[in-house]
Amino acid sequence: MDTTTAYTISVTQRRALRDLNNEHRDTLEALNHAQVSITRAQKPNEQNYHRKRRAILSNGHDHDE
Numbered sequence: 001m002d003t004t005t006a007y008t009i010s011v012t013q014r015r016a017l018r019d020l021n022n023e024h025r026d027t028l029e030a031l032n033h034a035q036v037s038i039t040r041a042q043k044p045n046e047q048n049y050h051r052k053r054r055a056i057l058s059n060g061h062d063h064d065e
Contacts, residue, residue: 009017
């Protein structure tokens with residue numbers, strides 16, 4: 001058997017696979033955009049946390065007193 005024709009798929013299967021690939025690509029793209037948004041939101045939050053933490057530690061007192 002020729003390896004280039006090991007199996008064949010029907011036109012219907014080809015369309016279904018193309019549709020699946022497009023759906024999967026769209027989902028991955030949406031997830032990647034969401035991840036970028038999360039990463040962008042985390043950075044200033046982390047910076048703010050560390051700024052406040054340094055301020056608390058540099059003041060040398062407990063704010064609960």
